[in-house]
Amino acid sequence: MNIFKIAVDIITKVMNKDFSLNKELRKTYAKYQFTEEEKTRLEDFILGVIDHYLELEYYLEPYLYKKTKDETKNLLLIAIYLLIYRQENLELVIEEVCKVAVLKNKGVSNFVKRTLRNFSKNRTRDLGNLIAIDRLSIEYSYPLWLVSYLLKDYSYRDVAKILKQEDFKVKNLTKMAIKQLKLEDQKIGLDLWASRESSSLLSDKLKNGKLYAVLDQKKKQKQLKRYLGKMNKKNVKPVLISPLVLQDAIKDDSLDFVLVNAPSSNLVNYEKEKDLKYKLSLSGIKEIVSIQKAVLDEISVLLKVGGEFVYYTNTVNKDENERVIISFLENNPNYKLIKEVSYDNSEVIGYIAYLRKVAWDHYIVFQEII
Numbered sequence: 275m276n277i278f279k280i281a282v283d284i285i286t287k288v289m290n291k292d293f294s295l296n297k298e299l300r301k302t303y304a305k306y307q308f309t310e311e312e313k314t315r316l317e318d319f320i321l322g323v324i325d326h327y328l329e330l331e332y333y334l335e336p337y338l339y340k341k342t343k344d345e346t347k348n349l350l351l352i353a354i355y356l357l358i359y360r361q362e363n364l365e366l367v368i369e370e371v372c373k374v375a376v377l378k379n380k381g382v383s384n385f386v387k388r389t390l391r392n393f394s395k396n397r398t399r400d401l402g403n404l405i406a407i408d409r410l411s412i413e414y415s416y417p418l419w420l421v422s423y424l425l426k427d428y429s430y431r432d433v434a435k436i437l438k439q440e441d442f443k444v445k446n447l448t449k450m451a452i453k454q455l456k457l458e459d460q461k462i463g464l465d466l467w468a469s470r471e472s473s474s475l476l477s478d479k480l481k482n483g484k485l486y487a488v489l490d491q492k493k494k495q496k497q498l499k500r501y502l503g504k505m506n507k508k509n510v511k512p513v514l515i516s517p518l519v520l521q522d523a524i525k526d527d528s529l530d531f532v533l534v535n536a537p538s539s540n541l542v543n544y545e546k547e548k549d550l551k552y553k554l555s556l557s558g559i560k561e562i563v564s565i566q567k568a569v570l571d572e573i574s575v576l577l578k579v580g581g582e583f584v585y586y587t588n589t590v591n592k593d594e595n596e597r598v599i600i601s602f603l604e605n606n607p608n609y610k611l612i613k614e615v616s617y618d619n620s621e622v623i624g625y626i627a628y629l630r631k632v633a634w635d636h637y638i639v640f641q642e643i644i
Contacts, residue, residue: 275306278352279374281319285348288549289327295320295549322355323348324548328415330354333398337389346382349374353390364394410434416551420541423556427592428617436542436590436617447624448472448535450615451586454628455531457483463531464488464524464576465510466517466569470501472535477507483530487512488520518565520572531582532573536566538587538594543623563593570602574609577631583609586626590617595625608634 280302287293299320308316323330330351338347353371356362368390376383401409407425411418414437424433452475457463461483465472468487476485487502487510489495498512515523517534539559544551570585577583587594595616603609608631615626 276374277308277312277316277319278349278370279377280306281316281323281352282345282349282374284320285323285351286344288324289348289552290344292553294547295324296547318360319352319355321548322359323351324552326355326359326415327351327552328412328417330358332401332412333358334389334393336399337392346375346378346386350386350389353386354393357390357394358398364390406430410437414438416542417554419556420551420554424541424590428590432617436623439542439623445620445622445624447586447588447622447626449475450622451533451535451584451626452476452479454613454626455479455533455582455584457531461530462486463529464520464533464573466532466534466573467537468498468512469535470498472533473498473502473510473512474505474507476533477502477510480509483509485510488515488517490514490516517569518572520576524576526575527578529576529581530578532577532584534569534573534583534585536569536585536587536594537562538566538589539591541589541591543588559591559593563598566594566598567601570598571605574602574606579608579631579633581631583629583631584626585629586624588624590623590625595627599627599629603629608632 284295284298284302287298288295299317302316303313331347334347334350334354337350349371353367356367357364368387371390372383372387375386401413404412407421408418410416410421410430410433414434416437421433421437424436428436448469448471452472455476457476457479461480463476463480463483463485465476465485465487468489473485473487487498489498489512492514495512495514502510502512539554539562540547540550541554542551566587573583585599589595596614599611599614603611609629610632611627611629613626613628615622615624617623617625
């Protein structure tokens, strides 16, 4: 068992094909027995290279042949990551990676050795020579289209800050979202795409009311049900139903509140799944937005007048945030936006909208009659 070879295999699968990083790691841990030290080092290789992939690739590019295979390139990227980010000894790094390279053939081993020696002799390529948008893409290892996509809504400085993420305080969006709900006893509500945290917090705040924790996966519903039973949260009932067909199961004007942890692109919340930034697509974002809008349409008739509605996501993408809510309000003038929390006003990586259902305005009704 060679952790460098295992790391190369996983990186190649994840970056070249439709493989999930977390699933590949779980499969690897089930197949091999690692010491804690080996596991830590393996994860450092994989997560470090994937997180900095475009940057490391840019540094390595002048030393590669057009026909260099992906496995060889990824082995070199691991080596460069160790040299740049971990400041490891060149000779020790060469010795370790060549143990993998020689398994291919001696020619590959010699190429790897020569490449790393040449790389160490020369200065790292200067990012300052790149045009501004290319520099953002390479420096923070985000696909160029995604950087361009963010720049349509944010300044260059803000995009750099968002991609870097080092200056942000960690904020719990679920707690922030629930904090605004003014719940009293006997209230009835929904928690869409419920989690342990959201259901527990709402249960504590709701006291004698009733919460339906909506999930669209049977496994998650069973897990939440077991957890709530252990925690003695008797006022929460996990239910298995698609949020897209809520009107089939719930009467109009029957709910006091709804909390929606909406599915999103998670842009740029990729700390736990660092490979997702390379797999996101514009068509994927459009599909997410269509689901978000459809769910809000389902909810619109279910709340009572005066009912509270909180919508939140884990993305900075305004197409999934502000514009979804603007579209909803245009189609539902009997809802009022009370408050927004976003990057623009709070520098959070996410978004929260607080809405309330109001009685139809008499003027609007009169205008419709005319």
